[in-house]
């Protein structure tokens with residue numbers, strides 16, 4: 001009988017810069033799933049790749065003085081190296097600049113045109129270049145791109161359109177009938193209520209204002225809209241409409257497309273509509289995971305080495321990083337990435353729980369039996385309970401993995417780690433070892449420990465590519481006792497050679513020292529990043545009357561919010577400072593401000609002001625100030641006037 005197949009994809013990455021640890025989140029998750037399915041005996045196709053066309057890439061390449069292809073080649077190389085380093089087991093890496101992909105996208109575009117689902121018209125609208133997205137006036141948030149908050153550009157040009165509106169009813173039906181199609185369900189509701197039910201407009205699917213894209217074969221001044229080009233990768237990679245479509249026949253429809261939450265819309269509305277138009281089956285599921293953010297903001301290259309996966313792997317090891325990514329946050333929810341949380345997890349779950357269990361066990365087998373567990377053994381108290389927990393861990397882990405609940409699956413495995421550690425405390429082998437009569441009982445305890453670790457080592461394979469091998473080498477686990485199946489069978493462990501007490505698999509990290517070292521790395525990275533970026537910015541035409549211009553992304557980094565003064569008093573022994581209590585949404589903030597010469601505390605109460613809300617807290621005269629209120633200053637007299645809000649609006653509202 002043919003093996004069952006499993007097809008999983010990650011989004012294809014923009015090669016517009018170095019990838020940070022957040023990017024590797026989707027790929028590590030997809031890799032864990034692919035490994036798991038292979039272990040279960042599936043014939044797996046795991047696809048990842050790069051999304052290389054579009055205006056954004058063309059622009060950055062121009063700025064770099066190279067052709068777009070030269071630009072992407074270098075970055076794609078780095079991305080492939082990163083996936084190698086992270087032991088990502090993708091079966092195929094697609095680049096949208098691959099000739100076969102380009103040709104198939106052209107065929108898809110033509111097929112849709114011939115069918116009447118793509119037609120020519122004129123486009124007038126708003127385009128967000130960084131997101132490569134078109135928006136209607138009503139979709140904008142405060143006049144800006146609803147996805148990234150940056151400015152949009154008015155565009156007018158002759159364009160081809162895809163009849164997305166035609167598929168609205170079928171899409172709504174799909175969402176209503178197949179509740180598994182979009183997961184988690186919160187994202188399904190968001191798509192239904194915010195996009196599908198309000199109504200879909202036809203989508204502009206070609207551009208003429210730049211040429212870095214797939215040319216439309218029957219109208220060469222047009223290039224295909226990047227999202228049509230990019231989404232098609234999931235079938236072009238399988239050979240759809242090519243001479244060799246064996247993989248397409250074998251693997252399509254995909255079992256799951258893993259994507260970050262901000263691109264769920266493209267994958268659950270535009271992509272299925274394209275497939276409907278092509279009369280192809282739909283993917284079984286699109287899973288929209290949450291974002292990993294850094295404490296205090298979005299992840300970006302400017303945060304330096306602390307988010308560089310290469311640096312993190314070098315410091316803490318690949319398995320620790322992969323474990324943390326999938327354990328820390330439930331897949332689907334947003335989570336905070338911090339080095340402190342990472343180190344804390346490594347120390348508790350990996351060094352203390354699993355690492356200790358392995359080193360204690362191998363050390364005891366060596367000490368009491370010279371590395372070989374005797375065949376004469378005696379069962380005793382606590383054995384049955386340990387056995388029942390361990391033998392059933394596989395089933396429970398699988399239940400979670402089948403739902404892409406990586407964190408819950410790991411928690412389940414770690415319950416077994418804890419149970420086994422507890423078994424050592426319960427049976428107290430060190431006490432038994434004092435008396436020769438207890439030898440058979442001691443042997444059984446050692447066997448049970450080794451067997452529990454064998455089961456655990458098999459179950460962690462999808463997440464950790466290196467640790468299981470280290471454990472098998474130390475415990476001398478036979479090849480045939482490492483199969484996924486055998487993790488559900490208690491008693492399979494047999495030693496093929498003496499147990500060795502090898503390297504510590506997860507050394508403990510000194511949290512305090514490490515945090516200091518990291519702060520230094522970060523400061524250095526900031527210095528060099530600053531030196532690199534500020535100089536050319538000032539050399540360019542970006543100076544207006546001596547004022548350096550900044551991009552909207554710099555401006556939006558400052559979080560400005562409406563706040564109301566609840567109480568106010570003078571700061572002791574200072575004639576300049578006032579201490580204010582502010583209401584800002586549901587939060588209360590304390591702010592120290594140098595306005596005492598221009599406002600009395602009584603005057604301040606009730607004023608509605610603008611607060612720079614994401615400034616790092618600072619101590620002023622020993623008093624913590626959590627943000628800054630905005631005031632205009634007259635350069636000549638030094639006079640300060642507060643910036644207040646014109647009109648009734650709740651506190652906490654964003655100012656932009």
Ligand code: MSP
Nearest residue numbers: 011012013014022023025051230231259260291292
């Ligand atoms: N090129 C498009 C996808 C086209 S798929 C047909 C794209 N590329 S991307 O490089 O911007 O993002 C790739 C993936 O990385 C997305 O799933 C995105 O959500 C994910 N992440 C990028 N930063 C992230 C975090 N900080 N945290 C978690 N995932 C994040 O979108």
